[in-house]
Amino acid sequence: MGSEPKLSVLFTRDEIEVAVNRLAAEIRRDYLTKHPILIGILKGSFMFMADLIRRLDFPLEVEFVRLSSYGRGTKSSGKIRVVHDVQSEIRGRDVLLIEDIVDTGTTAAFLLDYLSQKEPNSLKLCALTDKPARRQVPVNIDYLGFTIPDKFIAGYGIDWDERFRHLPDICFLEDEG
Ligand code: IMP
Ligand code: MG
Numbered sequence: 001m002g003s004e005p006k007l008s009v010l011f012t013r014d015e016i017e018v019a020v021n022r023l024a025a026e027i028r029r030d031y032l033t034k035h036p037i038l039i040g041i042l043k044g045s046f047m048f049m050a051d052l053i054r055r056l057d058f059p060l061e062v063e064f065v066r067l068s069s070y071g072r073g074t075k076s077s078g079k080i081r082v083v084h085d086v087q088s089e090i091r092g093r094d095v096l097l098i099e100d101i102v103d104t105g106t107t108a109a110f111l112l113d114y115l116s117q118k119e120p121n122s123l124k125l126c127a128l129t130d131k132p133a134r135r136q137v138p139v140n141i142d143y144l145g146f147t148i149p150d151k152f153i154a155g156y157g158i159d160w161d162e163r164f165r166h167l168p169d170i171c172f173l174e175d176e177g
Pocket of ligand 2: 043044159
């Protein structure tokens with residue numbers, strides 16, 4: 001408690017930019033004429049979403065969902081509620097869910113199930129990072145930025161205890177002690 005975590009860069013802003021450009025090209029190829037709805041999961045996806053959609057030069061809409069907090073610190077509780085829902089009709093639409101990290105898979109699996117009940121025409125997942133070593137619920141990631149090791153990351157929108165979201169690089173917290 002109280003000690004400052006030590007951060008090391010895992011992916012630089014330049015590496016992130018390359019990955020986001022690649023994802024944008026993949027998404028453009030698949031959604032060019034579909035007028036998709038991109039749904040970002042708050043808060044962690046906000047910076048990724050902002051950079052991604054700036055590279056998409058075709059009609060699309062942006063929505064956000066927010067789930068109940070996973071709690072403080074670095075452990076997930078596994079309990080989820082929707083606290084801010086999608087505002088527009090997604091029935092019949094092509095929907096792309098935008099996530100910062102797929103860790104245990106609980107969040108993404110929950111939202112894919114939740115959104116599929118609203119009967120979109122299609123539903124896919126784009127994740128900036130994937131931590132497969134921690135997976136508990138199987139999740140298919142259609143568009144992936146980075147596979148990451150089993151480390152706690154922060155920066156580029158992603159928090160540690162609500163801190164470090166503003167960092168332009170993706171960093172990992174070094175183990176203490
Ligand atoms: P999951 O439900 O276990 O897949 O976790 C998804 C959410 O947990 C992510 O959207 C993050 O908000 C959070 N999370 C998981 N791993 C990390 C991490 O390394 N750093 C920061 N947040 C994380
Ligand atoms: Mg989070």
